[in-house]
Amino acid sequence: xxxxxxxxEVILDHCKKPRNWGKLESPTHKAEGINPLCGDHIWxxxxxxxxxxxxxxxxxxxxxxxxxxGSMMTAKVKGKPISEASTLVENFRSLTTSPDxxxxxxxxxxxxxxxGIRDLPSRVKCAMLPWHTLTSAMKSEGDISTEGEHDPVxxxxxxxx
Amino acid sequence: MIDFKKIEKDFPILxxxxxxxxxxxxxxxxxxxxxxxxxxRISNYHAKEHANIxxxxxxxxxxxxxxxxxxxxxxxxxxxVKDPAEIIFTKGTTDAINLVAHGFGRxxxxxxxxIVISHMEHHSNIVPWQMLCEEVGAKLRVIPITDSGExxxxxxxxxxxxxxxxxxxxxxxxxxxxxxxxxxxxxxAHNRDIPVLVDGAQGAPHMKVDLADLDCDFYTFSGHKTCGxxxxxxxxxxxxxxxxxxxxxxxxxxxxxxxxxxxxxAEIPAKFEAGTPPIVAAIGLGExxxxxxxxxxxxxxxxxxxxxxxAYQALQTVDGLSFYGTSESKAGVMSFNVKGIHxxxxxxxxxxxxxxxxxxxxxxxxxxxxxxxxxxxxxxxxLYNQIEDIDVLVASIKxxxxxxx
Numbered sequence: 103x104x105x106x107x108x109x110x111e112v113i114l115d116h117c118k119k120p121r122n123w124g125k126l127e128s129p130t131h132k133a134e135g136i137n138p139l140c141g142d143h144i145w146x147x148x149x150x151x152x153x154x155x156x157x158x159x160x161x162x163x164x165x166x167x168x169x170x171x172g173s174m175m176t177a178k179v180k181g182k183p184i185s186e187a188s189t190l191v192e193n194f195r196s197l198t199t200s201p202d203x204x205x206x207x208x209x210x211x212x213x214x215x216x217x218g219i220r221d222l223p224s225r226v227k228c229a230m231l232p233w234h235t236l237t238s239a240m241k242s243e244g245d246i247s248t249e250g251e252h253d254p255v256x257x258x259x260x261x262x263x
Numbered sequence: 264m265i266d267f268k269k270i271e272k273d274f275p276i277l278x279x280x281x282x283x284x285x286x287x288x289x290x291x292x293x294x295x296x297x298x299x300x301x302x303x304r305i306s307n308y309h310a311k312e313h314a315n316i317x318x319x320x321x322x323x324x325x326x327x328x329x330x331x332x333x334x335x336x337x338x339x340x341x342x343x344v345k346d347p348a349e350i351i352f353t354k355g356t357t358d359a360i361n362l363v364a365h366g367f368g369r370x371x372x373x374x375x376x377x378i379v380i381s382h383m384e385h386h387s388n389i390v391p392w393q394m395l396c397e398e399v400g401a402k403l404r405v406i407p408i409t410d411s412g413e414x415x416x417x418x419x420x421x422x423x424x425x426x427x428x429x430x431x432x433x434x435x436x437x438x439x440x441x442x443x444x445x446x447x448x449x450x451x452a453h454n455r456d457i458p459v460l461v462d463g464a465q466g467a468p469h470m471k472v473d474l475a476d477l478d479c480d481f482y483t484f485s486g487h488k489t490c491g492x493x494x495x496x497x498x499x500x501x502x503x504x505x506x507x508x509x510x511x512x513x514x515x516x517x518x519x520x521x522x523x524x525x526x527x528x529a530e531i532p533a534k535f536e537a538g539t540p541p542i543v544a545a546i547g548l549g550e551x552x553x554x555x556x557x558x559x560x561x562x563x564x565x566x567x568x569x570x571x572x573x574a575y576q577a578l579q580t581v582d583g584l585s586f587y588g589t590s591e592s593k594a595g596v597m598s599f600n601v602k603g604i605h606x607x608x609x610x611x612x613x614x615x616x617x618x619x620x621x622x623x624x625x626x627x628x629x630x631x632x633x634x635x636x637x638x639x640x641x642x643x644x645x646l647y648n649q650i651e652d653i654d655v656l657v658a659s660i661k662x663x664x665x666x667x668x
Contacts, residue, residue: 104615109612140606140638141631141638167611222611225611
């Protein structure tokens with residue numbers, strides 16, 4: 103699939119109409135995600151009740167891949183137990199980085215379009231940033247940065263100069 | 264009159280395809296392509312001429328040594344430097360600047376002294392000076408730039424003072440394309456006896472550089488931006504400075520004698536070339552400079568000016584496009600953004616059309632911060648680019664806009 107198709111089919115829909123866009127007023131969990139390499143800067147705010155993602159919002163300035171990934175992510179994890187959200191993070195990471203990975207139980211649904219990102223290694227970090235930030239929010243570790251994250255894609259930074 | 268249409272055919276890679284489209288290579292500012300003559304020279308060296316240099320007394324070693332030293336003389340000729348000993352081979356521009364930061368900076372810059380750079384420097388002409396300043400307690404001063412991307416020369420004069428130990432400035436901005444008035448900067452600094460280092464990574468590949476005329480104290484450039492291989496770069500330094508500087512690395516080839524009590528260093532340039540150098544890369548660079556000179560640096564500069572003027576007009580037909588760097592004195596580097604499209608999305612989608620551009624902060628984050636953008640798209644031109652390449656670029660940008668509309 104060409105990157106043009108990826109953009110056309112899913113990504114742009116979510117960029118033009120991002121789902122769950124904004125910041126919750128008094129979230130129980132939140133995190134800020136920064137990719138200093140391309141200037142992406144996002145926020146994930148969540149209300150977690152009884153270990154369930156009761157509400158989640160996402161906002162920020164980023165490229166289309168990061169934005170669409172964040173929009174689809176919020177739609178996917180809303181209402182799910184946090185244990186399942188954590189599994190989804192791992193599955194999404196595998197999807198975007200491991201060529202042999204197979205989403206046997208179709209857990210990712212329409213997010214599987216991001217498998218095409220594997221052909222664009224320099225953009226994997228763009229797609230992963232919302233998910234890293236989600237992980238961080240669930241642990242409420244505070245600010246996160248994809249720099250120094252140990253993704254199984256060596257040298258995948260977009261702009262190291 | 265050079266036929267620049269034919270030049271393209273000298274570069275084998277330019278006939279390749281990307282995603283079913285002709286490769287339109289517009290990232291020479293990051294790394295230039297190699298002409299066939301350089302590729303063959305490198306290959307022949309490996310097949311027929313390789314041995315270590317400055318060591319063996321046998322024929323191959325003598326020949327490799329002669330080729331390596333001939334490359335040095337070619338660099339000297341290319342920069343109009345009379346004494347080839349003033350040419351030091353390095354790994355690249357970054358290495359050359361670090362060599363000066365170490366060899367000149369550590370012994371001669373003291374606490375309270377100042378180093379002057381500009382707001383348009385590449386990280387390689389910022390970080391080595393920052394590290395030096397931190398280590399010795401010196402201060403980094405920054406010449407501001409204007410909205411059009413030019414140095415504020417009045418402010419430059421105000422910044423200089425009795426504590427200024429060095430001015431380190433880029434010849435041509437790798438983001439804005441601005442060609443800085445080096446001669447004027449050098450004479451202003453020299454009036455106060457301050458030496459000047461010029462980062463020529465984006466200068467030397469694209470225009471005639473006459474160091475006898477510019478009179479700067481250090482000049483650096485990289486082989487791979489000059490149609491040569493990676494792993495080789497050049498530091499020119501005036502003999503008097505190089506001689507009093509400290510060696511950067513210690514090891515073989517940079518010594519006169521070694522005992523456990525004391526080592527006496529070799530004369531320049533060997534003093535700064537410890538260990539086995541990238542012999543083939545230096546020879547490849549020499550061949551690349553021969554190639555560029557056979558075309559003519561003035562002709563190359565004029566060709567790039569034609570491309571730049573054309574691109575400036577053609578890109579203005581794109582709705583919502585803004586340029587960064589609009590100086591009258593501008594090399595073939597066009598940085599821009601298109602409203603509503605992040606530079607990385609632009610780069611990814613242009614690649615679908617076979618167009619290779621650089622996207623991001625271009626190792627110049629202070630420039631991004633100055634213009635308040637996270638990233639830009641940059642198209643940079645070289646002698647092998649054609650007007651048609653710019654037409655493809657502009658048409659492809661418009662296609663990307665359609666996807667986003």
